[in-house]
Amino acid sequence: MNQITPSGDLNSLIKNEQIIPSLTNDKKYFFRSLNYLGSKLRMLDTIGEVIDELSVPDDVVVDLFAGSGSVSRFLSQSRTVISADIQEYSRVICSAILTPSNSIQPEEIVERCRSSSMYAALTASCAEVIQYEEEAISRAFQGLPLQLCEFLEEGSFMKSADENYRNCTGLLERALKTSYQKLMGLEGRREGSCTATLYYGGIYFSFKQTAAIDAILYEIENSDVRDRDTLLAALLSAVSSAVNTIGKQFAQPIQPRMANGQPKKGIAAKVKKDREIDIFEVFFENLQRYVELNCSGLPHQALCMDYSEALDQLPKDTRVVYADPPYTRDHYSRFYHVLETLCLRDSPTVSRTKIGGSLRLSRGLYREQRHQSPFCIRSQAPQAFTTLFDKVSKLGASLVLSYSPHIVREGEHPRVMTIEDLTALARNHFQEIYTVCPGEFKHNKLNSRKNSFEQKPHGEILIVCKN
Ligand SMILES: C[S@@+](CC[C@H](N)C(=O)[O-])C[C@H]1O[C@@H](n2cnc3c(N)ncnc32)[C@H](O)[C@@H]1O
Structure with missing residues (x-):
């Protein structure tokens, strides 16, 4: 030795x-x-x-x-x-x-994303769930938090479709089903165009935010190859600061209830604070940081x-x-799986786990092959x-x-x-x-x-x- x-x-x-x-x-x-x-x-x-x-x-x-x-x-x-x-x-x-790429004009690209037909199509597709989510938050502020709790637990396209909507009440089911059908039309025309919305809307971000994330991803895919890593990195930074979890990682979505099933105090404020963040705005701020490096x-x-x-x-x-x-x-792959999927846009299979005695999609919607x-x-x-x-x-x-x-x-x-x-x-x-x-x-x-x-x-x- x-x-x-x-x-x-x-x-x-x-x-x-x-x-x-x-x-x-x-x-x-x-x-x-x-x-x-x-x-x-x-x-x-x-x-x-x-x-x-x-x-x-x-x-x-x-x-x-x-x-x-x-x-x-x-x-x-x-x-x-x-x-x-x-x-x-x-x-x-x-x-x-x-x-970093030196040929990006942050204002120009962010404006292009915000006014894109893709963003318009995504928000139109999600109109019902966006409205449902906003109502749930505002009712929680009025002292009626149960709609928000249900939304945070079940308000996901991926989960609800997998479970045939059996854990959703009628209004949430209708909102999810209507929006899902329209989104599948978009996804059918271009695979991967709704990744953030389908996988992470409602769970980690508001549906308004995932529509913006998908619109930005679409714009990045169509941008010059030399700019793509810089644009994508700025989006990852934006997503990391906006995500609605404790600690800003992607391991544990917000749990709206305490162990005894009662809604947690302050849940409405925590949800509203993160979910109101304008993704285009934080993308812009981060893009500026990258291009100035x-x-x-x-x-x-x-x-x-x-x-x-x-x-x-x-x-x-x-x-x-x-x-x-x-x-x-x-x-580490458990804490940052969302960032990996946004980069790969490979429609991953989601892992399953036993929840309440039955095999359900994992709460965090982790990639099976992480x-x-x-x-x-x-x-x-x-x-x-x-x-x-x-x-x-x-x-x-x-x-x-x-x-x-x-x-x-x-x-x-x-x-x-x-x-x-x-x-x-x-x-x-x-x-x-x-x-x-x-x-x-x-x-x-x-x-x-x-x-x-x-x-x-x-x-x-x-x-x-x-x-
Ligand atoms: C402690 S973190 C690194 C933190 C980093 N120094 C920083 O300042 O951000 C460990 C990293 O190791 C990577 N990793 C784990 N196993 C690996 C492997 N077999 N090959 C390459 N990277 C791996 C993870 O993806 C994770 O990003």
Whole structure:
């Protein structure tokens, strides 16, 4: 087994000007694309310091589990970045923040979407459910919340049609059926043109909002290829800020009732606040943010593929691989499945689950084939990390691995791998391993199995592995 050796103190190296920082705190390179669990926005300073130590400007560095792209964007200020993630929505966002299109006129395109015949056709098709939804919200404000509760639980084209409307009362059934028939006419003329409305209307967004999302998607499909990723990324950002869930993820639609079946207090206000957001307006605001992004002009790339396959394709001169895999049994694909479907528009089969004794479509309308990461599965994670360590060390690059030590509290899922297990595996492939904690600018030697990070109050740390 390789011996671990500590390297010099990072702070003193910087002070002695052996390292000239090139990854600076330039706020132009801090970009929040999505409300994203585990975004590394808050530790970019530390990541920058470590990567400055391991590489020089213009070197090729990789953001291997790129997610919302925060690290890719930050590194792109002075490194050539290759970002990779298994999810298409991540590729779209990374492509847009690394190399945004410079030929988009936000006002023009948003106006085109708003006044499009597609938007008119979608809102006309949904007229009955839009009216029903608005009535339900306004009755809830008058102290009559049951119509809104039923709407939030059953007001979905996908679900109600699958269950032959058996859980809907007459008025809701009529509104859904009438609108559904008209929508199927549109969908029949162009497959995928009603994806947001059919799958997510009523559940995650108001029907007015999904009509706008579908109209924008239609416009994007017909736009110049070089503009598409930037336009789509701006729509994903808009959708992420508008979604009507707690926490702005897509794992749990709003539950309108308490365990005893009574309507929750404040439900009308929460629903109205999110569902009144004008999608065209937030799309416009986000589009402006993307088109104004500075671009370093380096030949960045954004890949949508499995980490192992991506590692096989990296150029020989790759200097550093930054890796931020998931560490708990919660698959990211569950939290962001809506973004994936909006990018793919592939009419996915929805997974089923037992609800109240019968097999129904999952409440969150998850994709049946959503990605299951080996890093989230206890029996597969050691092999997945072994592959990561092996391929990066054979490439001759350094690995910077994000890890969040964690004291298990009630209701939280433990890490699939402990830091001790991880570093034991890493030692089979790298000569030198140390950790860096944000705010401490200090390397912690990892030369003893007794040196447990699990009980220390660090938020996130970086495990640096060098050959
Ligand atoms: C912790 S998040 C990354 C967060 C990211 N650093 C940021 O700041 O937004 C983990 C990411 O790993 C991706 N992922 C999981 N398994 C993967 C695999 N086998 N190959 C590639 N990406 C994977 C997920 O899709 C998710 O985006």
